[in-house]
Amino acid sequence: MAKQPHLLVADGDVNDIALVPGDPGRVDRIAGHCDDSEVVAENREYKVVNATYEGVDLTIASTGIGCPSAAIAVEELSRVGVETFVRVGTTGALQADVEVGDMVVATGAAKEEGTSKRYESAEYPAVPDYDVLSRLVDSAEANDEAVHVGPIVSDDAFYNETDEYVEDWNDANLLAIEMEAATVFSLARRRGCAAGAICTVDGNLVAGTQKGADGDDELPEKAKDNVARAIDIALDAVVDLA
Secondary structure (H helix, E strand, O other): OOOOOOOOOOOOOOOOEEEOOOOHHHHHHHHHOOOEEEEEEEEOOEEEEEEEEOOEEEEEEOOOOOHHHHHHHHHHHHHOOOOEEEEEEEEEEOOOOOOOOOEEEEEEEEEEOOOHHHHOOOOOOOOOOHHHHHHHHHHHHHOOOOEEEEEEEEEOOHHHOOHHHHHHHHHOOOOEEEOOHHHHHHHHHHOOOEEEEEEEEEEEOOOOEEOOOOOHHHOOHHHOOHHHHHHHHHHHHHHHHO
């Protein structure tokens, strides 16, 4: 098979398991937690790196922001050999008791985005693979993390998350909001692959707290290295999955 047009990868270029953050800069950060790594391809918002962690070969590939670019990543990676996708990202909490620095492992994602609906009806569930979900939860608990397990929402309109939307999501007991999981879950299922997601909380839309804003001193200590800890959890889960 020829190289995929966006990620510029072909058969044999990637491994069975891929960690898929949104930010290409986070690809480098994840690679820094591994024993060794090598850049495979880089184009637009997509950066693909192969790495080894505790003897397990994996691929790290950025998806860009939002479901449209995430769909391209899942489509092209699945065509060249990736069988398991683990989203590693950040998320905004929608429940008051979910603190900045906590971990969220999604049991499903509401489709407040348009991409997955081009593939299937909104009534079809966007849910992770049970084994991937379980390994992420086990890994978080083994690392003594405060982990919240439950449904989240994937939204397209970052600057249109009004108070009315937030209140409705809060009332529905959705844990958090991010921008890619619904499509990653849906497309992985449709392509016969497995998927899961662990996201660390970098703000709370209900409580009005935001990492990086004024008043950081009032945030919990766990907010200071939460992305690094989420990466370690995901990598440990990869070892278990392998």
